[in-house]
Amino acid sequence: MGNINLQELMPAMLSGTVTSLNIFFLTLLISLPLGLLIAAGRMSRLKIIRYPVQVYLLIMRGTPLMLQLFFFYFGPYYILGISGTSRFTMAIVAFGLNYTAYFAEIYRGGMEGIPLGQHEAAAALGFTKNQTFLKIVLPQVIKRIIPPMGNEFMTLVKDTALARVIAVSELFDVAAKAASGSVSTAPFIVAAVFYLIMNAAVGQAFSFAERKLDYYR
Amino acid sequence: MMEILSVKQIYKAFGSSQVLKDISFSVSKGEILAVIGPSGSGKTTLLRCVNQFETIDKGEITVCGEKMVSYNGKETVYAGKAQLRNIRLKIGLVFQNFNLFPHFTVLRNITEAPMAVLKKSREEAESTAMNLLGKMGLADKATQYPYQLSGGQQQRVSITRAMALSPEILFFDEPTSALDPELTGEVLKVIRGLAEEHMTMVIVTHEMAFARDVADRVVFMDGGVIVEEGTPEQVFGSPREERTRQFLLRYSQQ
Numbered sequence: 001m002g003n004i005n006l007q008e009l010m011p012a013m014l015s016g017t018v019t020s021l022n023i024f025f026l027t028l029l030i031s032l033p034l035g036l037l038i039a040a041g042r043m044s045r046l047k048i049i050r051y052p053v054q055v056y057l058l059i060m061r062g063t064p065l066m067l068q069l070f071f072f073y074f075g076p077y078y079i080l081g082i083s084g085t086s087r088f089t090m091a092i093v094a095f096g097l098n099y100t101a102y103f104a105e106i107y108r109g110g111m112e113g114i115p116l117g118q119h120e121a122a123a124a125l126g127f128t129k130n131q132t133f134l135k136i137v138l139p140q141v142i143k144r145i146i147p148p149m150g151n152e153f154m155t156l157v158k159d160t161a162l163a164r165v166i167a168v169s170e171l172f173d174v175a176a177k178a179a180s181g182s183v184s185t186a187p188f189i190v191a192a193v194f195y196l197i198m199n200a201a202v203g204q205a206f207s208f209a210e211r212k213l214d215y216y217r
Numbered sequence: 218m219m220e221i222l223s224v225k226q227i228y229k230a231f232g233s234s235q236v237l238k239d240i241s242f243s244v245s246k247g248e249i250l251a252v253i254g255p256s257g258s259g260k261t262t263l264l265r266c267v268n269q270f271e272t273i274d275k276g277e278i279t280v281c282g283e284k285m286v287s288y289n290g291k292e293t294v295y296a297g298k299a300q301l302r303n304i305r306l307k308i309g310l311v312f313q314n315f316n317l318f319p320h321f322t323v324l325r326n327i328t329e330a331p332m333a334v335l336k337k338s339r340e341e342a343e344s345t346a347m348n349l350l351g352k353m354g355l356a357d358k359a360t361q362y363p364y365q366l367s368g369g370q371q372q373r374v375s376i377t378r379a380m381a382l383s384p385e386i387l388f389f390d391e392p393t394s395a396l397d398p399e400l401t402g403e404v405l406k407v408i409r410g411l412a413e414e415h416m417t418m419v420i421v422t423h424e425m426a427f428a429r430d431v432a433d434r435v436v437f438m439d440g441g442v443i444v445e446e447g448t449p450e451q452v453f454g455s456p457r458e459e460r461t462r463q464f465l466l467r468y469s470q471q
Contacts, residue, residue: 120270121316121375125330125382126306135329139320216319217364 009178009187016174017194019088020160023095023170024198027156030096035103042108053104060101066162069094073166091163099156106148110141143213150206157198171195219246220282221386221417222267227276229259229266236262238441240276244386247415251422251432251449255464259441260421264390267419268310269301280304281385306334309384313391315375317363323350323374324359327381335382342381349377353407369400373407386417393424405431425468429453437461 041053060068072094076082114137122132161172169177175191178184222244229237237259244250252260265271267278269285273293278285285304286295295301317326327349328342337345350356353373363371372392379387389408393401405427411418412431422428428435428449435452437445437460445452445461456462 115316117312117314117316118318121310121312121318123270124268124305124308124310125378126302126334127330128302131333135333136318143320216362 006186006190009190012174012178013171013187013190013194016169016171017198019163019168020157020170020172021198022088023091023160023163023168024156026092027095027099028153030092031099031103034096034100035107038100038104039107039111042104043111057101057104060098061105065094065098065159066165068098069162069166072097087166087168088163091166091168095156095159095163099152102152103149106145106152107141109148110145111137113144114140143216146206146210146213150203153202153206154199157202158195161195220244221246221248221280222419223277223279224263224267225277225279226288227263227266227278228274229262229271230274236441237266237273240438240441240443242436242443242446244417244419246385246417249412249416249418249420249431249433251420251428251435252438253422253425253428253435253464254438254444258438260438261390263438264310264388264419264421268308268388269305281307283307306382307385309379309382309387311372311376311379311387311389311392313394315363315368315371315395317371317375317378319363322360322362323355323366326363326374327378330378331381346377346381349380350374352410353377367400368396369403372396372404376404376407376411380411386419387411389418389420389422391421391423393422423468425453425465437464439464 038053038056041049042057044050044053069091073085073087073090076085076090118136118140119132122136127135160170163170164173164176167173171191171194175187178187220243224243225241227237227240228235240259240263242250252263254260262271266273267280272295273286275288275293277287281304283300283304284296285301286293288294296304318329321329324343324346327346328339331337331342331345332339347356347359350359353376355370355373355377358366358370358374363374366374372395376387376392392408393404396404401424405424408418408420408427409431420428420432430449432449435447435449436443437452437456437458439460445456445458447457451457452461453465456465
């Protein structure tokens, strides 16, 4: 395992983990609501809204997240001449816009899976469009999208490691630096355990939510 | 007799196929109209037009004296949003596939619209709902979810849900077509019960014996037109039109 002092390593690894968790939660804070808006745009009958949204989805899902991180970090300087953008902020922007695209498609899948009859029954009963969405459609969409969302959340936990490419010192960055400094694989193993713990928690949260919504079919 | 629904010379096409041609009929208060006809005859489209799920190309629809849509010689003119919604609340609709809300209990399926739309208090909505459920023989199902019920029970709940808004007229879109034969009886019994209370109803149905028995008037549609209209005795007993005879013959052979 090489010559490494775990007691010295731990504080750095923990602070890297906090950074990773910050990326994780801030990305969700941006992407979960914004994804809903983008999904609505994707389903719009107006081409002037739908087409740009489709282009956005294609770019975000069709290019590497790593490339997007570079683009958002270096783009402001090279393209616009703006300097001094924070690495962390730009990482959040890239993650946020990227995950918005994936969440939007999951929302859309969920909404398109709601039978037309649900909308018609609500309309026949006099519900407004907003009431229909909030009371009838959304609760059913949430139940349907829990499994694919669980996947996305777990992927996000692991994707936070990519922030390293623009030198955000998150968990993996700390581990990689410690490993090369000490000629040891121990930091990687510690990082792996940390990622596993985070994803185990995500998995638990999702199976709890699934059980909670199991009262109807 | 007070006219609840009046449909005058309506036309509807989907692309190049003309689905409704010059359809006119009216329904008076307390009257029960059965609409029969083969698949693709336009019955369901007609019902969807009256329920604002489709727009018509030409013609006039009036509900309880309120003009829902009229025709000025060039194009149809629909009432404003608020009035359309108001008209919608006068019409109850029972779907072939029930379309209950799966995430709500039976009780909430029934109380949600009175509370959210008519702004009734929970107490009032629930007591109305329990009352209606009692009449439908479903009082013990109030706390269950739709998936826990049989098809016949689900359809009775959906009738209850429509009745909870006290509509002036109730539309049924083939209410027993999605049910196993042994379950149609309980639904037809409920509709019969509403008939005895003089609920105004339009019933699109394939249940000929039921239509004959419960309806005051029968409309036979085929190919987007009303071929024949009359009392059940006339239409079923001595149909004037060859097409009606053919249709009834095919049904009696099944």
